[in-house]
Amino acid sequence: MLRFLVRRLPSVVFVLLATTVVAFLLPRLAPGDPASVAAGPEATPEQIAALRIEMGLDRPLIQQYLDWMGGLFTGQLGESLQFRRPVSELIGARLESTVELTVAATLLMIVVGIGLGVFAGSARSRWSRFTADATNTTLLAMPPFLAGLLLVILLGVTFRVLPISGEVAVLDDPVIGLQYLILPAIALAVPMSGSIAMLVQSSMDNAWRQDYVDLAVAKGVGRRRIAVRHVVRNSLGPAVVAIGIRFGEMLAGAVVIEMIFARNGLGQLAVTSVQSADYNVVQVLIVGAVVIAVVVQLLTEIAMATLDPRVRLGV
Amino acid sequence: MTTIDTTGGTPESAAPRRGGDGALRRYLAALRTPRGAAGAGLLGALVLLALLAPALFPGGYDEQGSGGLAGASAAHWMGTDELGRDILARTVYGLRTDLSLLLTAVPASAVIGTLMGLSGVLSRWLGAGMQRLLDVILGFPGIVLGMSVVLVIGTGWLALFASILVIGLPLFGRQARAGLQIEQEREYVLAARVLGVRRRTVMTRHVLPNIVDPIVVNAAVYMVVAIFIEAGLSIVGLGIQPPIPSLGAMLNTGARYLEVHPAYVMGPGLVLLLLTLAFTLLSNALNKAVLRK
Numbered sequence: 343m344l345r346f347l348v349r350r351l352p353s354v355v356f357v358l359l360a361t362t363v364v365a366f367l368l369p370r371l372a373p374g375d376p377a378s379v380a381a382g383p384e385a386t387p388e389q390i391a392a393l394r395i396e397m398g399l400d401r402p403l404i405q406q407y408l409d410w411m412g413g414l415f416t417g418q419l420g421e422s423l424q425f426r427r428p429v430s431e432l433i434g435a436r437l438e439s440t441v442e443l444t445v446a447a448t449l450l451m452i453v454v455g456i457g458l459g460v461f462a463g464s465a466r467s468r469w470s471r472f473t474a475d476a477t478n479t480t481l482l483a484m485p486p487f488l489a490g491l492l493l494v495i496l497l498g499v500t501f502r503v504l505p506i507s508g509e510v511a512v513l514d515d516p517v518i519g520l521q522y523l524i525l526p527a528i529a530l531a532v533p534m535s536g537s538i539a540m541l542v543q544s545s546m547d548n549a550w551r552q553d554y555v556d557l558a559v560a561k562g563v564g565r566r567r568i569a570v571r572h573v574v575r576n577s578l579g580p581a582v583v584a585i586g587i588r589f590g591e592m593l594a595g596a597v598v599i600e601m602i603f604a605r606n607g608l609g610q611l612a613v614t615s616v617q618s619a620d621y622n623v624v625q626v627l628i629v630g631a632v633v634i635a636v637v638v639q640l641l642t643e644i645a646m647a648t649l650d651p652r653v654r655l656g657v
Numbered sequence: 658m659t660t661i662d663t664t665g666g667t668p669e670s671a672a673p674r675r676g677g678d679g680a681l682r683r684y685l686a687a688l689r690t691p692r693g694a695a696g697a698g699l700l701g702a703l704v705l706l707a708l709l710a711p712a713l714f715p716g717g718y719d720e721q722g723s724g725g726l727a728g729a730s731a732a733h734w735m736g737t738d739e740l741g742r743d744i745l746a747r748t749v750y751g752l753r754t755d756l757s758l759l760l761t762a763v764p765a766s767a768v769i770g771t772l773m774g775l776s777g778v779l780s781r782w783l784g785a786g787m788q789r790l791l792d793v794i795l796g797f798p799g800i801v802l803g804m805s806v807v808l809v810i811g812t813g814w815l816a817l818f819a820s821i822l823v824i825g826l827p828l829f830g831r832q833a834r835a836g837l838q839i840e841q842e843r844e845y846v847l848a849a850r851v852l853g854v855r856r857r858t859v860m861t862r863h864v865l866p867n868i869v870d871p872i873v874v875n876a877a878v879y880m881v882v883a884i885f886i887e888a889g890l891s892i893v894g895l896g897i898q899p900p901i902p903s904l905g906a907m908l909n910t911g912a913r914y915l916e917v918h919p920a921y922v923m924g925p926g927l928v929l930l931l932l933t934l935a936f937t938l939l940s941n942a943l944n945k946a947v948l949r950k
Contacts, residue, residue, distance in 0.1 A: 353792060360793040364805065371809045483933040485885045487892050488926050491912060495919045506915075590798035594889070597800050601893045602912055613893045616804045624808060631801045 346647065354640055361632040362414070366407050368628075369621040375399075379619055380423050414629065420622040424615060429622050432611060433630075440607035442512050442519075443596055446527035447534075448585070451592075455535030456581060459542025463577065464569050474543070481536025486595040490529035490602040497525060507604040526603040530595050534588055538581050545577040552576075579646060586642020590635030680869055687946035696938030703932055707753040714743065718750035718902050726918045735924045739914065744907075748924040751902035755932065758814065758903075759883050762821035767876045769822070770829025771868075775837055778860060788834065795827040799882070803890045812898050817890060821883045828875055836868030870947040877940035881933050888929060904929045 369376045377394040378385065385393075398406050413419055419429035462474030498506030505522050512519035549555065550573055558568045597609030608627060615623040687693045711717075722733070722741035729736050735744040773791065777784020794802070803820040810816050840846060841864065849859050884904075890896035891905025892912070899906065904925045911922035 353789070356789060357793050357796045360789075361796055364793070368805055368808050479934075479937060483881070483930060483937045485888060485929075485933070487888060487908065488930060491908065491915070491922050491926060494912075494915055495922075499916050499919060590796075594798040594800035598889050598892055609893075612801075612804060613895065616808055616895055619808070621808070624804065628797075628801055628805060631798055632796045635798050636796050 346644070350640065350643070354636060357636055358633060362411060362629055363407070365625040365628045366410055368625065369619075370403075372619070376621060379621075410625075414626070419626050422615070422620055422623050424618045424620040424623070429626055432623065433608065433626065436606060436608045436611050438511055438513070439509055439605050440596055440600070440609065442523055443526055443530065443599065443605065443607060444589075444592055446523050447530040447592060447596075448589070450527055450531035451535045451538060451588070452585060454532055455538025455585070456542055456578065457539075458535060459539035459577075459581065460546070460574055462539060462543040463546025463573070474539075478536050478540050478543070481533050482540070484533045484536075486530050486533050487598045487602060489533050490526065490599055493525050493529050494602065509603075509605045526599045526605060529602070530592065530599045534591065534595070537588070538584055541580045541584050542577055545580050546573055549573040549576045583642055583646050586639050586645075589638040589642075590631070593631050593635060680866065680873075683870075683946050684873065684943060687942040690942050690945070692938045693942030693946070696935050696940075696942060699931060699935035700939065703752060703928070703935060704756060706749055707756050710746075710749045710753055714746035714749065716743070716746065718742070718747045719900050720746070726914060726921075728918075729920065736918065736920050738910065738921060744921060744924050747902040747907060748904070748928055751904045751907050751925055752928050752932070754814070754897055754901065754903040755884065755887055755905075755929075758817055758821060758887055759880055762818045763825065763876055763880055763883050765818075766822045766825030766879065767829050767872055770826040771833040771872055773826060774830035774833025774835075775860075775865075777834060777837065778856075784834070787830065791827040791830045794823060797824075799824050799886055800889050800893075803886060804895065807890070807895045812895055814897065814901075817887055817896055820890065821886050824886060825879050825883070828879055829872060832871050832875055833868055836871060837864060840864045840867050874940060874944045874947055877936055877943055880936040881940070884929065884933055884936070904932075 369379075375390070375394075377397055377399055378390045380397065381390045381393050394400055398409060401409075417430050419433075421427065422429055422432055425432060458474065458477065462471070462478065465471045465474050494506045497504050504525050506525060509522045510519045512523060552572075554572055555568055558572060563571075596607065597612060599605070600607045600609040601613065608630075612624065612627045614620075615627070688697045706713075720742060722737055722743070724737060725739050725741045727733065727737045727741070733743045733745065735748070738744055738747065770791075773787045776787045797805070799820075802824055803816075806820045806823070807816050810819065846859055846863060849863055850856075854862075887896060887903060888905035888908060891903050892909045894909055896909075897903035897906040899910070907925040908922050908929075911918075911925065914921050
């Protein structure tokens with residue numbers, strides 16, 4: 343494990359550092375002077391000049407970068423130009439909503455993806471195979487936002503069983519909170535579970551052809567027992583990795599889902615901040631999203647290797 | 658029959674002789690499978706529809722009628738939007754916008770990404786540097802990268818084009834590099850080198866034709882991702898801006914009227930689903946044909 347970390351860490355750290363550089367440079371790459379954007383259209387040249395000094399734009403670029411990085415580590419993230427509030431406070435207020443959504447969606451994705459994959463992988467009759475394949479293809483072709491809109495029309499407008507807009511924190515009121523959470527989580531998770539299911543199915547197809555299955559058959563072990571004890575257990579590896587890699591996509595999907603279901607999470611914050619060129623907020627959100635995606639992926643690789651002794655970390 | 662056959666006639670040793678037209682024949686064969694034919698037919702119909710848009714809807718996408726948010730009628734088969742514009746016309750023009758993005762940005766991404774992946778041939782440092790660059794791009798969840806692009810160049814067609822192009826680079830770059838590394842170790846490359854064939858000739862005549870297959874399959878797969886990128890960015894309001902329609906932009910405005918006019922999102926939603934389905938079927942068929950090689 344340590345050797346694996348030593349080998350992987352340099353590239354992970356490089357990616358993260360490069361990301362901070364990109365995020366740092368974004369406002370400076372955009373046309374227009376960040377200070378005059380921040381000061382607003384009616385500012386006088388003196389006000390803009392004063393703001394330039396206040397924002398540190400008069401100092402050397404490398405100094406600005408180091409200051410900004412220092413701020414990231416100490417939580418001094420500056421102030422939102424749009425809301426006139428500290429960025430850390432804004433993000434803190436919206437964090438719970440997005441965490442609830444992504445956690446619920448990840449759990450759903452694991453259950454539905456692996457369940458559907460195992461069903462497809464053990465289906466023997468032509469009809470159930472076809473059903474599994476068709477479900478998979480539909481899920482793969484169905485992006486989260488479309489699933490979201492369909493769910494809203496079906497369950498929110500036509501039948502009115504579940505609330506389709508807004509949210510209540512699950513920690514405040516679990517019953518009502520879950521009602522608000524369930525549709526967005528399904529919309530986010532179910533389309534993504536298609537690719538998980540496909541991976542499980544294809545590695546199960548592969549596992550059925552292995553020698554240890556033949557041996558088990560020869561020993562007279564029942565088919566169901568072989569499926570559970572040997573085939574499924576040996577087929578979940580790629581799915582675990584895929585779930586980890588999908589986590590970044592999950593965050594990206596959350597942006598769109600929050601929009602459709604009017605949830606006041608980080609995705610909404612990111613969108614409004616991009617629209618109003620609120621750089622201080624966007625920079626932090628970009629770095630945060632990349633850090634989470636990259637770290638989850640690394641953790642998945644480690645978990646994968648601990649689960650499966652054949653993967654000698656770093657092969 | 659020019660290459661030296663050292664492996665006793667396995668499919669791999671036969672591959673380099675066929676070169677480009679062999680690949681083309683395989684792709685055409687893929688289109689004759691049920692999946693391939695369905696995908697190609699569906700895509701063909703959608704492209705045709707998009708091309709015929711000015712003839713079908715001479716009023717364009719922006720012709721305003723009297724009644725806003727009207728239901729289906731003989732004049733407006735799918736009803737009208739909030740400004741009384743024909744939803745069907747806007748959907749077809751939106752499809753045009755989407756196709757204009759997909760059919761330019763995805764090939765551009767495939768070509769540039771592949772060149773980045775192959776750049777290691779010129780110098781090892783360049784190749785390694787490109788891989789690090791691709792790693793960084795890969796670290797960005799798609800829509801986050803799209804947001805960064807929008808932040809710098811503003812919303813619109815160009816930002817979507819750039820986002821689709823950049824997000825796809827790691828997919829093609831890594832594939833090309835992996836293919837290059839496998840092919841470079843093959844006997845026929847070694848044989849050609851021993852015979853004194855120049856490096857560049859080995860690359861273009863022997864290695865490149867053999868890594869084209871996975872790139873073509875990836876391009877078809879990436880079409881689906883690109884559709885989602887356009888729709889994802891447009892649906893949150895960071896993509897194509899009004900009054901120009903795109904499938905994602907229509908979902909953005911339509912989502913506001915779900916309760917009063919559900920058909921508003923169903924038109925563009927259905928077309929988007931058909932477009933994804935077409936590329937999913939095509940990529941499946943191509944993948945199978947290439948694997949069977």
